[in-house]
Amino acid sequence: MSLPIFLFHRVSPVKDNWGIAMDPELFEKTIRYLTNHFSIQTVENYFQQEHGREKGALPDACVTFDDGFKDNIEYAAPILKKYNCPASFYIVTDSIDKNIPTWVDIYKHFFEKTCISHLKIESSHFTGKQIEIQFTSNRERNEYGKALFEKIKKLPNSSLMSILDQIQESFYDVELPEKPMLSWEDVNQLKNDGFNIGSHTKTHPFLSSLANDKAILSEFSESGERIRQMTGHFPYTISYPAGDFDNCVIKLARQAGYQLGLKVTQERYKPFQDDIMQIPRIDLYADAGWTKTYLRINGALQKIKELIPDN
Numbered sequence: 001m002s003l004p005i006f007l008f009h010r011v012s013p014v015k016d017n018w019g020i021a022m023d024p025e026l027f028e029k030t031i032r033y034l035t036n037h038f039s040i041q042t043v044e045n046y047f048q049q050e051h052g053r054e055k056g057a058l059p060d061a062c063v064t065f066d067d068g069f070k071d072n073i074e075y076a077a078p079i080l081k082k083y084n085c086p087a088s089f090y091i092v093t094d095s096i097d098k099n100i101p102t103w104v105d106i107y108k109h110f111f112e113k114t115c116i117s118h119l120k121i122e123s124s125h126f127t128g129k130q131i132e133i134q135f136t137s138n139r140e141r142n143e144y145g146k147a148l149f150e151k152i153k154k155l156p157n158s159s160l161m162s163i164l165d166q167i168q169e170s171f172y173d174v175e176l177p178e179k180p181m182l183s184w185e186d187v188n189q190l191k192n193d194g195f196n197i198g199s200h201t202k203t204h205p206f207l208s209s210l211a212n213d214k215a216i217l218s219e220f221s222e223s224g225e226r227i228r229q230m231t232g233h234f235p236y237t238i239s240y241p242a243g244d245f246d247n248c249v250i251k252l253a254r255q256a257g258y259q260l261g262l263k264v265t266q267e268r269y270k271p272f273q274d275d276i277m278q279i280p281r282i283d284l285y286a287d288a289g290w291t292k293t294y295l296r297i298n299g300a301l302q303k304i305k306e307l308i309p310d311n
């Protein structure tokens with residue numbers, strides 16, 4: 001039977017324009033539904049015991065979190081504990097060490113919080129070697145930010161970091177959020193509460209766009225070693241940032257010592273068919289209401305999408 005593995009990021013009552021934080025009320029409703037209709041276990045337990053485990057009355061499912069935000073322990077963990085719902089948290093070790101969000105969230109944060117209407121970025125990857133733009137509204141700036149993100153996210157990492165620096169310089173009225181990430185103490189607390197801790201790399205790059213194998217391998221090894229150093233165990237699982245990987249990335253993840261690799265493709269895992277280094281997950285997007293979330297959980301939204309082509 002296929003296995004749905006659900007993915008969450010943030011759970012917080014604080015609203016944002018980019019829709020990455022799920023409201024705690026919707027999160028609780030989701031977890032209540034999941035624990036009533038599925039036998040939830042961690043990804044790691046499921047795959048470690050796949051053959052020797054007795055099948056229960058309810059179908060199996062897993063709950064996962066990416067990125068390691070502070071709200072995971074503040075809002076998500078108490079609800080998970082209330083419903084006795086096992087889960088795995090995949091953390092970005094540099095973000096935990098420095099207590100700053102991943103570059104993806106820094107990018108979103110600056111576009112969302114700034115009041116500045118002028119943006120200038122120089123990069124050899126742009127036509128005319130630069131972008132200079134004046135926004136007429138917050139909405140226009142946010143829409144532009146979303147479109148630009150899609151254009152730049154797979155640029156070589158050094159170019160991407162330079163663009164990110166220039167965005168922060170242009171939007172100088174914005175400060176980084178204060179202590180947004182889990183601390184190592186929080187990570188160990190989650191571990192002691194029975195949750196699983198895995199790696200979501202060291203710096204959250206688009207792995208297939210890194211310059212060479214060495215750079216990819218160090219994202220895997222250094223994050224895994226850091227987790228071992230701080231929690232006592234090398235992680236079993238790697239969650240690829242933004243679900244981005246290729247064959248080379250998979251080979252290097254294995255080489256670094258990971259047993260499972262997680263991607264995001266809105267599909268269920270098919271045992272004995274899917275590669276365990278490319279396990280699909282279903283993102284329960286935070287910007288949805290209960291109806292969409294319910295349809296995603298039950299795979300209906302994906303089926304509707306397959307039936308109705310884009311145009």
Ligand SMILES: [Zn+2]
Nearest residue numbers: 066067241242
């Ligand atoms: Zn991520």
